[in-house]
Amino acid sequence: MNQGGSHVCGPSPQGGTLFASNVTFAYGSGPAVVKNVSLMVPEGAAIGIVGESGSGKTTLASLLVGLLTPTTGNVAVGGQPWSKVGRGSPLRRAVQMVFQNPYAALNPHLSALRTVAEVYQCCGGFTKTEASERAQALLERVGISDQTQGKRPSGLSGGQCQRVGIARALAAGPAVIVADEPTSALDVSVQAQILNLLSDLRQEQGVGLVLVSHDLNVVSYLTERAIVMERGEVVEEGATTELLQKPTHPYTQRLIASIL
Amino acid sequence: MTEMLLRASNIAIEIAGLELVSNVDLEVDRGHSLGIVGETGSGKSLTCRAFAGLLSPIGGRISSGSLWVGRQDATSPDTHAKAALYGRVVSLVPQNSLMALNPLMRIGTHLTETIKALDADSVVQLKARAIDLLQRVGLPDPERILRQYPHQLSGGMRQRVMIALAIAGRPELLIADEPTTALDVSVQKDILELLRRLTHEENMALILISHDLGVVAAATQSVAVMYAGMVVERGPTDTVLRQPRHPYTQALLKARPTIGHTGRLMGIPGAPASPDTWPSGCRFAPRCPHADNRCDAKVPTLETIGGGHVGACHRLHESLVLDLSKKDLLSS
Amino acid sequence: MSTEITTADINVPGHVAVRRQIQPRRIELHVGVGLILAVVVACLVIPILDRTDPNALVALPLQPPSAEHPFGTDMVGRDVFIRVFTAGRLDIALAALGVLVPFISGTVIGTVVGASRRRLVDTVTMRLTDCVIAFPFVILVLVIVVIIGADTRIPLLPPGAASVLVAVWIVNWTTYARLARARTHVLRQEDFISAARLLGFSQARIVARHLLPSVWPTTATYAVADALVLVSLIAALPFLGAGIQPPTPEWGSIMYEGRGFLLQAWWISFTTAGVLLVLGTGVMLVVDALVSNPRRPRLP
Numbered sequence: 030m031n032q033g034g035s036h037v038c039g040p041s042p043q044g045g046t047l048f049a050s051n052v053t054f055a056y057g058s059g060p061a062v063v064k065n066v067s068l069m070v071p072e073g074a075a076i077g078i079v080g081e082s083g084s085g086k087t088t089l090a091s092l093l094v095g096l097l098t099p100t101t102g103n104v105a106v107g108g109q110p111w112s113k114v115g116r117g118s119p120l121r122r123a124v125q126m127v128f129q130n131p132y133a134a135l136n137p138h139l140s141a142l143r144t145v146a147e148v149y150q151c152c153g154g155f156t157k158t159e160a161s162e163r164a165q166a167l168l169e170r171v172g173i174s175d176q177t178q179g180k181r182p183s184g185l186s187g188g189q190c191q192r193v194g195i196a197r198a199l200a201a202g203p204a205v206i207v208a209d210e211p212t213s214a215l216d217v218s219v220q221a222q223i224l225n226l227l228s229d230l231r232q233e234q235g236v237g238l239v240l241v242s243h244d245l246n247v248v249s250y251l252t253e254r255a256i257v258m259e260r261g262e263v264v265e266e267g268a269t270t271e272l273l274q275k276p277t278h279p280y281t282q283r284l285i286a287s288i289l
Numbered sequence: 290m291t292e293m294l295l296r297a298s299n300i301a302i303e304i305a306g307l308e309l310v311s312n313v314d315l316e317v318d319r320g321h322s323l324g325i326v327g328e329t330g331s332g333k334s335l336t337c338r339a340f341a342g343l344l345s346p347i348g349g350r351i352s353s354g355s356l357w358v359g360r361q362d363a364t365s366p367d368t369h370a371k372a373a374l375y376g377r378v379v380s381l382v383p384q385n386s387l388m389a390l391n392p393l394m395r396i397g398t399h400l401t402e403t404i405k406a407l408d409a410d411s412v413v414q415l416k417a418r419a420i421d422l423l424q425r426v427g428l429p430d431p432e433r434i435l436r437q438y439p440h441q442l443s444g445g446m447r448q449r450v451m452i453a454l455a456i457a458g459r460p461e462l463l464i465a466d467e468p469t470t471a472l473d474v475s476v477q478k479d480i481l482e483l484l485r486r487l488t489h490e491e492n493m494a495l496i497l498i499s500h501d502l503g504v505v506a507a508a509t510q511s512v513a514v515m516y517a518g519m520v521v522e523r524g525p526t527d528t529v530l531r532q533p534r535h536p537y538t539q540a541l542l543k544a545r546p547t548i549g550h551t552g553r554l555m556g557i558p559g560a561p562a563s564p565d566t567w568p569s570g571c572r573f574a575p576r577c578p579h580a581d582n583r584c585d586a587k588v589p590t591l592e593t594i595g596g597g598h599v600g601a602c603h604r605l606h607e608s609l610v611l612d613l614s615k616k617d618l619l620s621s
Numbered sequence: 622m623s624t625e626i627t628t629a630d631i632n633v634p635g636h637v638a639v640r641r642q643i644q645p646r647r648i649e650l651h652v653g654v655g656l657i658l659a660v661v662v663a664c665l666v667i668p669i670l671d672r673t674d675p676n677a678l679v680a681l682p683l684q685p686p687s688a689e690h691p692f693g694t695d696m697v698g699r700d701v702f703i704r705v706f707t708a709g710r711l712d713i714a715l716a717a718l719g720v721l722v723p724f725i726s727g728t729v730i731g732t733v734v735g736a737s738r739r740r741l742v743d744t745v746t747m748r749l750t751d752c753v754i755a756f757p758f759v760i761l762v763l764v765i766v767v768i769i770g771a772d773t774r775i776p777l778l779p780p781g782a783a784s785v786l787v788a789v790w791i792v793n794w795t796t797y798a799r800l801a802r803a804r805t806h807v808l809r810q811e812d813f814i815s816a817a818r819l820l821g822f823s824q825a826r827i828v829a830r831h832l833l834p835s836v837w838p839t840t841a842t843y844a845v846a847d848a849l850v851l852v853s854l855i856a857a858l859p860f861l862g863a864g865i866q867p868p869t870p871e872w873g874s875i876m877y878e879g880r881g882f883l884l885q886a887w888w889i890s891f892t893t894a895g896v897l898l899v900l901g902t903g904v905m906l907v908v909d910a911l912v913s914n915p916r917r918p919r920l921p
Contacts, residue, residue, distance in 0.1 A: 081473040082444075096815055121821040134812040138834040147830070148820055186560040187329075194816075201820050216328035217500060221544035221556030228553075243474060250546035250554065273548050287474045288503070288548070 046071055047124055047205045047237070051102035052092055054085075061100070062088050064261040070205050075231060075238040077248035077255030077269055079284070085261040090209045090241045094126045107204075122152050125198035129210040131190035135182040141168060141193045142178040148200035164200065171196045171226060188219035195226065205237040212247060224250055245288055249273050257281045292319045293357075294462055294494050295340060295379070300354030302335050304347065309564050310335050310518045313354075314591065317462060322488055322495040324505030324526060326541070327515035330561050333498050334384060336515070337464045340496065341381035342371055359461070376407045380460035384467045384498075386451040390439035396423075396450055397435030400457065407458030422453040425490075427483055445476035449483065456491065463488065464496045469504055481508040502541060506530050511597070514538045517562050517572035520591065524598030534600045537573045571603065579604055650910035656903030660896060664709030673700055675707040675870045683886040692892040696882055701875070705893050708870035715782060715855050716848040719789040724844040727797025732836050734798070735805025736828050747802075750795035762788040762863055779869045785855060793847065797840045804839045805832055842911045849904045852897065872897055 047070040054063040063085045070076055080086040091097040092104055095111035103110045107120050114120045128134035135144060142164055149160035168178050171192045182190050191211060198206050208227065212220040228251055231238055242248050248255055249269055256266040257280065265278040276282045295317040302310040310332035317323050327333040338344055339351055342363065356363040359378050361370055383389055390399060400419040404411050411418035416435070423431035426449040439447055448468060455463055465484060469477040485508050488495045499505050505512050506526060513523040514537065522535040533539045543555040559576045568574055574584040583603045591599045592606075673679060678698040679690070686693045692701035734746045766784040775783045808814055817827050856873020858864025865871045867878070872893055879889030 081475065094819055096819070116821050116823065118821070121819070124819070126816065126819055128812040128816070130812065134816060136813045136817075136831050136834075139830075147822075151822055151826065152820060188560055197816065197820075216561065217502075217541055218328060218544050218557035219560060221546070221554040222558075224546060225554055225556055245474075246546040246548055249548040250550065270549075283475055285548075287478045 047093060047104070047106055047239070049089075049093060049099075049102070049104045052089070052099045052104060053101045054088055054092055054097060054099050062261050063092065063099075065102070066256075066258075066261075066263055067102075068093070068256065070237050070239055072204070073231070073235045073237050074254065075240065075252040077252035078239065078241045078258060079243070079245060079248050079255055080258035081243055081284075083260070084258040086241045086243075086258050087209055089258070090126070090207050090239070093239060094124050094207050095121075096126075122201040123204045125201050125203040125206050127191070127194050127198055127206060127208040127211045130214055131187050131194055132182055134194045135190055135197075137182050140179050140181050141173055141185065141189075141196075144193055145196045145200050148197055152201050164196075167196050167200055168193070171199075171230075172222070186219075187215050188222060191215065191223050192226065195223075195230070199230065199234070199236070203236060205239060207239040207241070209241045210243070211240070213242070213244065220247075227251060245273060245284060257284070293317075294319045294321075294359060295496075296355075296357045297336075297340070298355050300336075300339065300356055301352045302332070302339055302344065302349055303352045304335075304349040307564050308352065308518070309349075310339075313515075313520055315513055315520065315523075317494045317496060319461065319494055320488070320492050321511070322485075322497065322509040324509035324512040325496060325498045325515060326500065326502055326505050326512060328500055328561050330517070330563060331515040332518040333515050334466055337381065337466055337496060337498055340462075341379050341464055342375040343381065376460070377458040378460060379462045379464065380455040380458060382448075382451050382455045382463070382465040382468055385471070386466075386468070387444055387447050387471050389451065390447060392439055394438070395435065396437055396439065396442070399450070399454060400435070403454050403457045418457075422457055423450070425456065425487065426450070426453045427479075428453075443476075444472050445480065448472060448476075448480055452480075452483065452487070456487065456493070459491070460493060462494045462496065464498070466498045467500070468497070469499070470501075477504070478507070484508055502530065502545065514541070517567055518564065519572060519588075519601065521573065521602070522598075522600040523591070524594070525596065528596060528598050534594055534598070534605055535573075535602050536577045536579050536604075540576075540578075571601075647910070649906045653903045653906030653908075653910060656899050657907065660709065660900045660903070661713060663896075664706045664713060667706040668703065668710070671703060673703050675699065675704045676868050683882065685886070686888055686892075693886065693888040695875075695878065695889050696886070701889055701892055704870040704875055705872070705896055708872050708875060708893075709896065711779065711782075711865070711869070712852050712855060712872050715778070715786065716851045719786055719793070719851045719855075720844050720848045722790050723793035724797055724840060724847075727794035728801045728833070728837055728840045730794065731798035731801025731803075731840075732805050732828055732832050735802035736809065736824065736832055743802075746798065750798055753792055753795045756792075758788070758792055759861060759863075761792065762858065763861075765791070766863055779865055781863070781865045785858060785864050789851065789854075796847075797843065800840050800843055801836050804836045808832055808835055838911070842908055845904055845908050845911070849901050852900075 049066060049068040052063060052066045053061050055061045066089060068076070078086045078089060088097065092099055095104065095114070098112065105111070106114065106123055109120055139147070142161065145164035145168055146160040149155045149163045150157060153160070155163065165175070165178060169175070173189060173192050173196070177185065177189060185193065211227070212223050215223060224247060227238065230236060238251065240248060240251050252269050254267065255269045255272055256263045257272070257278065258264065259280045265272060265276065265281045272281065273285060276285055293316060295315070297313055297315045300310070300313050301308055313336055315323070325333045325336065335349065338347070338349070339356065340358070344350055351364050358374055361374055363371070363374065397419060400422060401415045404415055404418050408418065419435060420431045423434055428434055428446060428449050434442070442450065468484065469480050472480060481504065484495060484497065487493065495509070497505060497509055509526050511524060512526045512529050513520050514529065514535065515521065516537050522529060522533065522538045529538065530542065533542055540555065540557045544557060546554055557576050562568070562572060562575065568585065570585040570587055571577070571580070571589050574580040577584065587603070589601045589603045591601045593599050594605065676699060679700050680694045680698050682694060682696050682698040684690060684694040690700050690702060692705060695701055695704070730746065734743055737743060762784060765788045769784055769787060772780065773783045774780055775786065814827065814831060817831050852872065855864060856871065856876065859866070859871070859874045859877060865874065867874050875893045876890045879886065879893070882889060
């Protein structure tokens with residue numbers, strides 16, 4: 030596959046930066062679940078978002094990728110707020126997502142190959158055969174062998190589904206991938222494979238990563254910087270190693286103390 | 290002085306003609322705690338359902354081997370004896386137990402119904418016994434909780450209620466299937482602490498099932514590691530987790546990311562096999578970095594390593610001891 | 622403790638393979654399809670093998686079933702056996718046509734509307750379906766008969782069929798549209814639809830490739846059951862003077878005519894009803910099997 034020029038149809042590298050400023054979000058007229066969060070994802074950086082259930086981390090992820098629109102504040106990709114990015118714009122494809130439940134993340138009616146080829150065909154403007162060839166190469170790269178590529182999600186294991194989901198995100202040539210608990214539904218032995226894959230792909234393709242997780246071990250393995258969220262607010266942020274070794278906020282300290 | 294409470298020898302479990310668990314040998318002494326670790330499809334939950342007498346609702350049965358609980362043969366079809374056994378001698382906190390409370394019933398009703406069914410002595414003072422149970426599992430203000438509905442409680446509190454229900458029949462063996470999986474990390478530790486305290490105070494034995502080695506390490510005295518329906522290694526928790534001898538246990542330990550760890554994680558290549566495609570030899574062989582001809586040919590049996598530590602691997606004695614300080618010993 | 626563990630934990634974690642092995646619903650599907658095929662084949666083959674005119678007077682009236690006339694004869698001496706299976710062709714064809722058009726149009730409309738993020742599109746379509754559903758169906762059929770006239774004919778179909786079909790087409794798409802919209806609203810929350818949106822796929826692609834394949838099984842299940850309702854409806858309309866007119870053989874009119882002779886000649890109504898019952902049982906079995914078919918493996 031096209032390893033060097035991975036941004037098949039993405040924006041220029043400078044434009045890929047994802048930037049959230051003073052984002053607040055509430056569902057309907059309910060209480061704010063994300064409060065005044067600012068976050069910057071520089072080119073190729075890996076940022077962790079840590080928190081327990083109800084901390085607003087998944088909502089923040091949806092805001093970052095543009096699935097939700099902030100109540101106040103805004104999220105900008107390459108300098109453009111999501112509201113001004115059209116469906117067909119290359120900026121739309123610059124931020125992709127990897128989901129928690131690997132089965133629900135894939136269309137149950139499409140094979141692994143079709144799932145990825147569709148992205149090349151629609152986003153990259155490739156012909157059907159070209160798209161298929163590229164999809165084959167990319168799937169091979171993420172560890173889905175030839176024999177497996179024709180299978181639908183129901184014939185794949187959880188780990189394999191997650192690999193296909195990662196390949197689909199990569200096929201769009203994103204500048205940033207937002208991964209929401211990408212391994213919490215997987216077995217330990219498979220989790221390691223997926224974490225390694227994400228780490229390798231980052232290095233190879235220079236894609237930025239936003240990793241949302243409740244698991245501090247996972248965050249420490251993959252990211253350089255992290256924010257800790259509690260009840261919608263960022264309570265602590267900093268370099269991941271520093272944060273985990275010398276936490277200053279009591280909430281972070283409690284989280285670290287509970288690691289088994 | 291230790292007395293055997295549960296003894297499973299060589300049991301196999303099948304559902305719809307498919308053998309999902311094979312040759313499992315496990316023992317639990319009174320007041321002892323055993324962890325069972327394994328991944329999806331390893332048969333750990335099924336094994337424990339068998340211990341708790343709950344195979345028939347899912348269409349399963351023990352197809353061979355013997356299972357003794359206390360002084361009773363749990364494989365005998367005597368339903369009267371079984372009624373006396375389950376809930377009273379053995380009790381289960383099921384997986385997904387957060388969803389197991391009826392949303393339309395108050396916590397108090399859950400407790401009193403269960404007490405009525407299991408604990409004849411306490412029927413006269415139902416409420417007092419219910420409050421006592423909630424106090425035992427460390428819930429504050431039990432009077433108020435009795436009047437509440439499940440949705441009004443947090444995940445951690447609901448799990449405590451489930452544990453209270455499980456100990457209502459004063460069981461001698463408590464089985465907890467993934468009791469902390471759905472909980473936040475900070476709550477997880479409290480629940481494990483509670484289980485440890487309860488087993489001590491009530492002199493119960495505990496079987497704790499988890500996919501997470503950390504959970505088992507924190508709460509049990511001995512551990513059995515299961516893979517593809519078989520026990521591959523068993524022994525005192527400390528020994529097994531510090532000096533694992535089976536390649537699968539070693540790989541599991543290395544696959545966990547830990548804070549401060551640098552360099553690549555050692556994943557296990559491939560995915561856990563499904564029961565219809567289990568290899569005829571060692572079931573871990575296709576994913577094992579040390580597999581040779583013997584492993585494909587013959588199923589290894591559990592062999593003694595010493596100090597109650599046993600493992601099922603053909604190369605168990607070939608000094609495959611993992612030194613956990615040298616991470617790259619077994620690069621895959 | 623046993624009282625607490627009822628349905629919450631019946632699935633063995635992650636055993637996709639096990640679930641594949643246990644498929645009790647297969648039998649129902651096979652039996653159902655078998656029953657439907659038996660009736661359909663009989664309707665196709667019997668009038669070819671025995672070329673007796675269904676309207677010919679072949680014997681004395683009200684003769685009980687015999688080797689020559691397996692379902693007996695009716696009150697004017699026509700062979701009930703031939704009439705029932707000739708009628709079956711018409712009834713099944715009408716049911717198929719009456720279901721297919723609303724099924725396709727309703728499913729597509731419902732999915733497009735459900736996927737649309739414009740409130741107005743949704744409101745307008747849903748109020749329109751409300752209007753159609755609120756209008757009394759029988760009166761609508763009568764109005765349509767007046768408007769298009771009883772003489773308007775659809776090729777190959779007898780007089781009266783056109784008005785019934787058009788009325789059904791106008792009314793029945795609404796149910797499919799509502800079902801499809803509801804299913805689409807559920808699917809819209811699913812991650813794979815979010816992923817498609819993040820990739821910037823066009824709305825048409827999302828509807829056609831990602832939503833419809835998961836929506837149509839739901840409406841198709843309803844369509845099968847709907848076909849049975851439609852057969853009963855077509856059979857009921859002659860009571861009101863609308864629909865297919867005698868002497869064209871039609872299940873409803875055969876049963877209607879036999880109604881007056883239930884005590885002397887039970888076979889006229891009962892054999893017809895029996896065939897309808899076999900078809901209906903087959904359809905219900907198929908619906909049952911389709912509804913309970915597990916589509917996606919669940920996570921542990």
